[in-house]
Amino acid sequence: MASEVRHHSIHIPQWKKDEIEDIKRLIGAYSSxxxxxxxxxxxxxxxxxxxxxxxxxNVKMSRNNLIFHALDQSPDQVKQISKYVEDQTALLFTNENPFKLYKILEKGRTAAPIKPGGIAPKDIVVQKGPTSFPPGPIVGELQGSGIPAGIEGGKVVIRETKTVARKGDVVDAKLASILSRLEIHPVDLGLDLRAVYENGTIYESKMLLIDETQYIGNITRAVQKAFNLSINTAYPAKATISTLLAKAASESRNLAINAEIIMPDIMDVLLAKANAQMLTIAKIASQKDTNAIGEKLKEKLAASPKEEKKPEAAAAPKEVKEEKKKEEPKESDIASGLGSLFG
Known part of the structure; x- marks a missing residue:
């Protein structure tokens, strides 16, 4: 006789169906x-x-198997976040971008005491110094937990800084109690964001951890380099056009001065340059023959500042150079100086 094959339908309670539908609804209602x-x-x-x-x-607490069911019935791109569902998990639905969400959750973290049997999340250090405890059995309890303690000035003090647990160590009940009484809270308590889905992209937490100061610094340096590149290659842009025009004006002015091109804007500079050259020639000529120049030019040379002798093996002081620049011939003296040399 052929064996009878029986088909059993799996009965899912209505509350579970409702829970799955609620998760699916939230998935469709939020961008992240x-x-x-x-x-x-x-x-x-x-x-x-x-x-x-x-x-x-919106923080949604639910059983992992119900979360898996809801994600399995969601679009393919959303299904990918199911690999981050493990241990004790909650889903968080928001319209904020992932980076802002990560920042908000990190700011919401708080320090909390470690529980007996808890794993130290980092090295736990008890700093030396006074405590708020009056003398009593607490001294023995501290010493029993490996914390060097004593009594000074009517108060219990920690005599030296002590690392009482290393990262990864199991903290026993006695040490957990002492740390709590010392108000040492080594546990960083908060929602641990593992990953965020947004518009087809999954951002893991390590991608969302950004040093804002460094990020802004990188952008600033990039802008500076782009600006310098635009200036050095004479590439006109809205941010650099005024600087390029100023640079072009300065370079054209220098070219005109060095090429001695007669232009109204630089006549004062050209005349000052000619006057200085004239005085130099007059001085050399007068040193060879005092009768080579006229009396007016002699007076002008006598009135001009004397060159100070430069110290040996040392450059001329900065102040002297600046003074010479300030005492350049005035425009009113230029014409008379030229007349003295040539007439």
């Missing part, structure tokens, strides 16, 4: 879906976090 770890967060603290995020993000 975050997967957050909630392991070790007390219920009261979790409720406070949800309250603080109200109006900005």
């Amino acid at each position: 879906i975050g997967v957050v770890g909630v392991h070790g967060i007390p219920s009261s603290q979790l409720q406070l976090m949800r309250k603080n995020l109200r109006g900005m993000a």
Whole structure:
């Protein structure tokens, strides 16, 4: 007799169906879906976090298998975040961008005492110094936890800084109690954002961790380099056109001066240059023959500042050079100086 094959239908309670449908509804209602770890967060603290995020993000607590069912019935791109659902997980729905969401969650983290049997998330250090405890059995309890303690000035003091637990160590009940009494809270409590889905892209938490100061610095340096490149290649742009025009005007002025092109804008400079050259020639000529120049020019040479002798093996002081620049011939003296030399 052939064996009878029986088909059994799996009965899913209505509340589970409703839960799956609610998750699917939220997936379709928000632009970003975050997967957050909630392991070790007390219920009261979790409720406070949800309250603080109200109006900005919707935190949905559910069983992992129901989350998997909801994601499995969602678009293919959304399904990919299911690999981040593990341990104690919640879904976070928001219209904020992933980077802002990460920043908000990080700011919401708080320090909390470590529980007995908890794993030290980092090295736990007890600093030396006075405590608020009066003399009593607490001294023995501190010493029993490996913390050097004593009594000074009627107060219990920690005699030296001590690392009482290394990262990864299990903290026993006695040490956990002492740390709590010392108000040392080594646990960083908050929603652990593992990944965020937004518009077809999944951002893992390590991608969202950005040093804003460094990021702004990089942008500033990039702008500076782009500006310099535009100036050096004479590439006109809205941000550089005024600088390029100023540079072009300065270079054309220098070219006109060096080529001695007669232009109204540089006549004063050309005349000053000619006057200086004239005085130099007159001085050389007078040194060879005092009768080579006229009396007016002799007076002008006598009135001109004397050259100071430069110290040996040393450059002329900066102040002297600046003074010479300030005492260049005035425009009113230029014409008379030229007349003295040639007439």
